[in-house]
Amino acid sequence: MNQLPFIIAAYAVALVVLGGLTLSSFLWMRRAEREEE
Amino acid sequence: MQQSPGWHGLANPHRFQRVSALILPWLMAAALGFLAAGLFIGLVVAPPDYLQGPSVRIMYVHVPAAWLSLGGYLGMAIAALAARVWRHPLADLSVRAIAPVGAAFAAVCLLTGSLWGRPTWGTWWVWDGRLTSMLVLFLLYLGVIALAHAYEDRSRGDRAAGLLAIVGVINLPIIKYSVEWWNTLHQPASIRLSGSTIHADMLQPLLLSAVGFALLFAGVVLMRMRALIAAQKKAVRLRRKAALADAGA
Numbered sequence: 001m002n003q004l005p006f007i008i009a010a011y012a013v014a015l016v017v018l019g020g021l022t023l024s025s026f027l028w029m030r031r032a033e034r035e036e037e
Numbered sequence: 038m039q040q041s042p043g044w045h046g047l048a049n050p051h052r053f054q055r056v057s058a059l060i061l062p063w064l065m066a067a068a069l070g071f072l073a074a075g076l077f078i079g080l081v082v083a084p085p086d087y088l089q090g091p092s093v094r095i096m097y098v099h100v101p102a103a104w105l106s107l108g109g110y111l112g113m114a115i116a117a118l119a120a121r122v123w124r125h126p127l128a129d130l131s132v133r134a135i136a137p138v139g140a141a142f143a144a145v146c147l148l149t150g151s152l153w154g155r156p157t158w159g160t161w162w163v164w165d166g167r168l169t170s171m172l173v174l175f176l177l178y179l180g181v182i183a184l185a186h187a188y189e190d191r192s193r194g195d196r197a198a199g200l201l202a203i204v205g206v207i208n209l210p211i212i213k214y215s216v217e218w219w220n221t222l223h224q225p226a227s228i229r230l231s232g233s234t235i236h237a238d239m240l241q242p243l244l245l246s247a248v249g250f251a252l253l254f255a256g257v258v259l260m261r262m263r264a265l266i267a268a269q270k271k272a273v274r275l276r277r278k279a280a281l282a283d284a285g286a
Contacts, residue, residue: 003091007092008151010095011076013149018142028264029263032268036268037269
């Protein structure tokens, strides 16, 4: 069985989930701090 | 004599905002550096496993995600306990900030584990002790998030979410010892306090990526805490404005 697609999929899952979480948290922080001022 | 603020002093939201603004860029830069080094070495330089082949490279995201979803849950439960016992102003906010981050790491652990299981075990999923208790951890995180948002009265939501976070700690030793208590497809722990059975060429990128993911976890929690504090300050200011307007009318 070719294992490469599974490795690529695992790294893509990590990138999408954790990258999305980081980006959304950063944007939320910026928006909340702008609205606070 | 004036004492230095220490960790307890950070429970002051103003001081926390000031210190976290200084730390955050460095934390995220260090996270990216460690992640880039760990994942590059893991994907390109480290050798494939003699038994599993190249699919062992999934370990460099799967194992740190598992460690951090467990460690994050313990941190969340300690914060929930601190909120109940010492009434730290930031403790309940920590629970709200950690829960989604822990849930995301638990989801990554489950999904990458499934993607590792298919070529290694021949199946995406089995209802054994380790996988099921890990799924329970993910559901506990979702439960904490749901309870924190379930009430109009924020403090009731904090109390309910904190209680679930504390009770759910019982699941952590179940996850840890599930591979010893029950028959399972999942391998036993390769890294223990007594030493590691992983070859140094694989251990080094694993530790680098684990440090990177840990710094990322901490950085995202800090961002979410800063957002929650800012939102809370805005809500207090709006309430004050409304009260003043009512008094003037």
